[in-house]
Each structure stands twice: as C-alpha cells, then as structure tokens.
Amino acid sequence: MIHCEDVLKSFGDKNVLNGINLDIEEGQIFGLLGPSGAGKTTLIKILTNQLIFDSGNVKVMGKPVNKLTGEDKKKIGIMMDSFGLYERLSCNDNLKIFADIYGISHSCISEILNYVGLGEAGKRAASKLSKGMQARLKLARVFMHNPKIIFLDEPTSGLDPQSMKAIHKLILEKKNMGCTIFLTTHNMEEAAALCDNVALLNEGRIVECGVPEEICRKYNHQKTLSMHLASGEEIELPHNKEAAEKIFELLKKGMVETIHSSEPNLETVFLEITGRKLEEA
Amino acid sequence: MRNSLIIIKKQLKDTLKNRTILIQFILFPIMTLVMENAIRIEGMPELFFTKLFSVMYIGMAPLTSVAAIISEEKEKNTLRVMMMANVKPLQYLLGVGIYVWTICMIGAGVMATGFRGRDILTYMCFMGVGFVISIVAGACVGIFSTSQMSATSLVMPAMMVLSFAPMLSMFNERIARISQIFYTQQLRICLDTLSLDSIEKETYIVMAVNIVILMVLFCITYKHKGLE
Numbered sequence: 001m002i003h004c005e006d007v008l009k010s011f012g013d014k015n016v017l018n019g020i021n022l023d024i025e026e027g028q029i030f031g032l033l034g035p036s037g038a039g040k041t042t043l044i045k046i047l048t049n050q051l052i053f054d055s056g057n058v059k060v061m062g063k064p065v066n067k068l069t070g071e072d073k074k075k076i077g078i079m080m081d082s083f084g085l086y087e088r089l090s091c092n093d094n095l096k097i098f099a100d101i102y103g104i105s106h107s108c109i110s111e112i113l114n115y116v117g118l119g120e121a122g123k124r125a126a127s128k129l130s131k132g133m134q135a136r137l138k139l140a141r142v143f144m145h146n147p148k149i150i151f152l153d154e155p156t157s158g159l160d161p162q163s164m165k166a167i168h169k170l171i172l173e174k175k176n177m178g179c180t181i182f183l184t185t186h187n188m189e190e191a192a193a194l195c196d197n198v199a200l201l202n203e204g205r206i207v208e209c210g211v212p213e214e215i216c217r218k219y220n221h222q223k224t225l226s227m228h229l230a231s232g233e234e235i236e237l238p239h240n241k242e243a244a245e246k247i248f249e250l251l252k253k254g255m256v257e258t259i260h261s262s263e264p265n266l267e268t269v270f271l272e273i274t275g276r277k278l279e280e281a
Numbered sequence: 282m283r284n285s286l287i288i289i290k291k292q293l294k295d296t297l298k299n300r301t302i303l304i305q306f307i308l309f310p311i312m313t314l315v316m317e318n319a320i321r322i323e324g325m326p327e328l329f330f331t332k333l334f335s336v337m338y339i340g341m342a343p344l345t346s347v348a349a350i351i352s353e354e355k356e357k358n359t360l361r362v363m364m365m366a367n368v369k370p371l372q373y374l375l376g377v378g379i380y381v382w383t384i385c386m387i388g389a390g391v392m393a394t395g396f397r398g399r400d401i402l403t404y405m406c407f408m409g410v411g412f413v414i415s416i417v418a419g420a421c422v423g424i425f426s427t428s429q430m431s432a433t434s435l436v437m438p439a440m441m442v443l444s445f446a447p448m449l450s451m452f453n454e455r456i457a458r459i460s461q462i463f464y465t466q467q468l469r470i471c472l473d474t475l476s477l478d479s480i481e482k483e484t485y486i487v488m489a490v491n492i493v494i495l496m497v498l499f500c501i502t503y504k505h506k507g508l509e
Contacts (some may be wrong), residue, residue, distance in 0.1 A: 013478045048365065050361070050365070070367040073365070073366070073367045074366075074367060076365075078362075078365050080361075082356035082358045082361075083358050083359075083361060083362050084359045085357075086291070086295060086359055087357070088295055088298040088299055089291075089294060089295060089298070093291075093294055097290075097291050097396070098362075098366060100287045100290070101287055101363075101366045101367070101368060102366065125298075141362070171457075180358060190462070197360060249451075
C-alpha cells in the first residue's frame, strides 16, 4: 500500500532523511517512532506529496506519489498536527465543507460526529471546543469520506489520557474496517498499543523496524525475571533451571506477589540503539 | 467550478461570523447612505459622498478582505487541508475572488441608490472593474504573506495610497498629479463624469498598465510562493 525506497531529503546542508526504506501492507497500522526532529513529519509530508524528496522512490496505492490523481487523493485521509479547523464555523459546518468537496451527503455528518463522540457538539463553534474535542473533529474530517489510507501525524500529541484513549479506540476501529494507517508518534505506549509494525527513526535513518513485541524480544539481553515477594523483598533471577526451581518453591509457598520478565520496551530499545530517549525534545 | 462554489458558500458562512471582514463590506455602503441623507451643503457636487466613498470602497474592501481571507487560511493551515482534499489553488482563488466581488457589488448596489436610470449601470461597471483590480492586488498580498499579521502590514500602506490619494487629490494639486498613476484615481475621474463615452485615452492606458503590473505581480508571487 505504501512503499518507500532509498528516500533522501535534505534542507540545505542538513540531511533530514537518509535512505528510508519502508513497505506497508494493506490493513495494518504502521507506527513511525522517533524523537522530535527525527524526520517523522518530513516523511509523512513526502508520503502525502506535500513535500518533494531529493531522490528515491515513493509509491502509494501502487502509484508514484506525485502521479496520484484527484480520485486517488480522495482515498487518502490526512491529519497533521498543524492542520487547522475553521474556528468560527460550527462542527457541522466544518464537516459540511468537506462533505461537499468529497461529494458526500450531509446526512452522514451527524453520524460521523456521533462516531467520534461529538454528537452533542454539532452546533458549537470549533473555537469553543477543547483540544481533545478539536482533535476528534479533525479525525471526523479525516474519516468522513472513508479513506483507504489514513496518515496521522502525532494524533494524540498534547492530549489528556482520556481523549488519547478515545482516539486510540477510533483508530483501531478504522483498522478493523480495513484501513491502512500510517501514524507518527514519540509515545512508545501508543505505538505498542496500536501498531502492527513500527519503525524507529533517528536522525533521518530507520534504526529498527518490525513487530513491536519481536523488537522488544530481540533486544532482551538480560533475560531475567524480577519478583516482588510478600516479605517486601525484590529479587531478580536468570532464565535457568535453578531459577525455575526457586520460582516454583516460592510460588508453592505463596510468597510471590508480582513476577515480571525483563524484556525491554520500545523506549529502552530506542535508548539502547541510539543513546537517546524517544520523548527527548 | 463545483469546488469554487463550495468556497463561496464557506466564505459566506464565515463572513457572517467574522466581524473584521464584515465591517469592510458594509462600512462604506452604510456611510454613503447616512452621509448622503444627513449632509446637505450649498454648492456641494451632486452625490459627492457616493463618489468619494465609492473610490475608497474600491481601494479598501476587496484588497483587505482578500488578503485577510487568504493569509488567515495559510496561517491556520486550513488552505493546506483544502489542497489535500483535491481543491485546486485556482479553484480556491476563483471562489474567494468571485465571493468578494459579488459582496462588494451588492455593497456598490446599495451605494448606487442615489443614481438614476442608465447611470446606475455605468456606475456599477466602473465599480466592478475597480473591484476586480483590487481583488488581484489583495490576492498578491495574501499569497505573499505567511500570516495575517504580515498581510496587514503589507496591505495597510497599499490601501492607504489607493483609497486616500484620490480623496486628497481634490485638495492638493501635487497629490493629484501623482495619484493619476493609480487605477483608483482614474476610476474617481470616471465616476465624476459617469459616462463611458467621455473616458479619456489616458485613463485607458493607466488602467491597462495597472492591470498588467498587478497580473505580472500575481503570477510572480504565485509562482514563487504558491498557495501553501
């Protein structure tokens, strides 16, 4: 569905993307993770033909991205962090403009507003909505024409946990409906919760790519189990026969309160590979 | 054309909620009606305020509103959303241009209530031409600017010159000579005579030069800056 091959992009002397290779299959959620300034927004702009790349090959829906027709563009939905709303207009009017552009009946507007949880806010001016509600209105604008591919640039950036959760639910529902979703984030929990595949981007290079769980397993060098015992003691055991016997004994005696394996999360994998934190400014 | 009509519809809804733009459209028509009915001075030319405010209306309303509309959409990135939804830049510009022109023509219609018969048509023709030129000038500023703030700082001096030079030229010979190079001054002369037959060759030349300069400026700005 989305194909990138050796994509290079520089601004002046600064190389922002250095040979990006990606293949995203239909119906999956692909997450591009990286700290601020890693090149995530530049890549999403290239994939949506908002920015011309220096060299390489980018195909969306099997066509070179700069050859997409008007009809092709109608199969794509884009939500960028910077994309605004018509603030003086109501939620209904904001969506009516795009319903007209996409040639969709106005009757679907209340349906889509209900879907994103803004059913009661249809007549409210967009400027009067909270940040989370504005994000949901932007999502409604993206979803309303049922696109095949959805690009989401930091869709939950700056939102409270409740709004974040509501948006995650909407994204997963869209995936279940067969949409291909490309999202950028610097939130590894979000990536782990939503994405079938992720790529870790650092200074314009993809440093790791794959299924989140597999990546975490791959970087599980410690291979230990940590336990919190009823006595309050914390113990760490290696993956071996002796440790297994000890765990069995402790469990049998009912002394184990919690038990955790030591595999890293995406944050620690990123830190190990790059020496940087994902949420670093 | 369908997308341009959508833009027109959107602008209509937006203007009703945007006092800054709304005032631009209704200020001079209302002032004309009030002044023409409230002030009577011995020896004052017929429809003096109508003609005076008409030129100011040409130089102000379309210029500032088009620049404000385009620059606001650029600043808030709503224009980019439009482009991503496959609205072509020229469809957008056409939509904004037609909308502003129509609203200004309605305003001119209100201002034309003092005229009679054929004069109304002639007056509307002059106003229509003036609005088109000012819309192109406003589009140049809107395309060039990245924010409303920068658009305002560019549009203010242009607006002051185009609107006030024709008025000041009534009182100062030197200003009158300089302001002859502007289309608004030529339109003021046309509105004074209000006859298509009496338009002088100089007026045609100045108007044509103004149009050509603005069109070239528009093409250059659009080529370099685009709409995004």
